[in-house]
Amino acid sequence: MSVEQKIAADLHRIGAVQIKTDHSFTWTSGIKSPIYCDNRLTMSYPDIREKIADAFVTMIKQLDEKPDVIAGCATAGIPHAAWVAQKLHLPMVYVRSSAKAHGKKNQIEGAITKGQKSIVIEDLISTGGSSIKVADALQQEKAEVLGVFAIFSYGLPKTKTSFNEEGYRVQTITDFDRLIEVLVENQTISLKEKNDLISWRDQLVL
Numbered sequence: 001m002s003v004e005q006k007i008a009a010d011l012h013r014i015g016a017v018q019i020k021t022d023h024s025f026t027w028t029s030g031i032k033s034p035i036y037c038d039n040r041l042t043m044s045y046p047d048i049r050e051k052i053a054d055a056f057v058t059m060i061k062q063l064d065e066k067p068d069v070i071a072g073c074a075t076a077g078i079p080h081a082a083w084v085a086q087k088l089h090l091p092m093v094y095v096r097s098s099a100k101a102h103g104k105k106n107q108i109e110g111a112i113t114k115g116q117k118s119i120v121i122e123d124l125i126s127t128g129g130s131s132i133k134v135a136d137a138l139q140q141e142k143a144e145v146l147g148v149f150a151i152f153s154y155g156l157p158k159t160k161t162s163f164n165e166e167g168y169r170v171q172t173i174t175d176f177d178r179l180i181e182v183l184v185e186n187q188t189i190s191l192k193e194k195n196d197l198i199s200w201r202d203q204l205v206l
């Protein structure tokens with residue numbers, strides 16, 4: 001089994017994936033969805049979070065350039081960024097979706113300096129809006145973004161284009177298509193439900 005299949009199977013095994021045929025999940029983007037994948041649950045499973053951190057480290061080591069800092073997307077990307085930063089013995093920051101209205105009014109927490117090369121770590125990409133915002137915030141501080149790495153992506157038609165348009169490399173450990181295969185193999189969904197879910201994903205207009 002490949003890492004992408006293993007992590008998709010792990011997500012299913014720990015009950016991170018829920019399906020509601022009435023499309024009653026609301027995503028952060030406002031999209032009404034028949035599926036929700038709660039990757040936050042992975043932090044409660046040391047073996048799985050370690051596998052995820054190792055997969056991120058492998059992806060980072062395959063880059064031509066080495067990062068100076070690991071940046072977690074608040075909130076669900078933060079613990080994974082911390083484990084990756086620890087494995088690589090690198091500094092870490094985390095980036096809020098917007099600046100705080102009180103205190104130091106920071107959007108980026110931790111130390112980041114001009115010219116540092118960063119990797120953005122996110123738990124999940126739907127539209128990509130949240131992680132692109134984080135990458136933009138880092139660039140505003142004149143930090144370079146080497147890549148946006150996430151555990152999972154839905155592979156929505158427009159998402160890849162959004163990252164390309166912004167000039168951000170994006171890569172995930174696993175994705176919706178792998179997960180759907182796992183759900184069929186485990187007889188959680190039928191072939192018809194698989195086809196319905198894929199058609200739903202493919203026709204989503206952002």
Ligand SMILES: O=P(O)(O)OC[C@H]1O[C@H](OP(=O)(O)OP(=O)(O)O)[C@H](O)[C@@H]1O
Binds near residue numbers: 028029073076127130
């Ligand atoms: O690609 P997008 O369309 O932006 O959606 C993905 C984002 O949505 C979820 O976060 P949520 O807003 O639920 O907040 P949380 O991380 O604080 O739980 C998830 O953790 C991603 O950050």
Ligand SMILES: O=C(O)c1cc(=O)[nH]c(=O)[nH]1
Binds near residue numbers: 029124126127
């Ligand atoms: O788009 C989202 O908000 C979203 C989708 C999903 O499956 N899981 C999640 O945590 N957020």
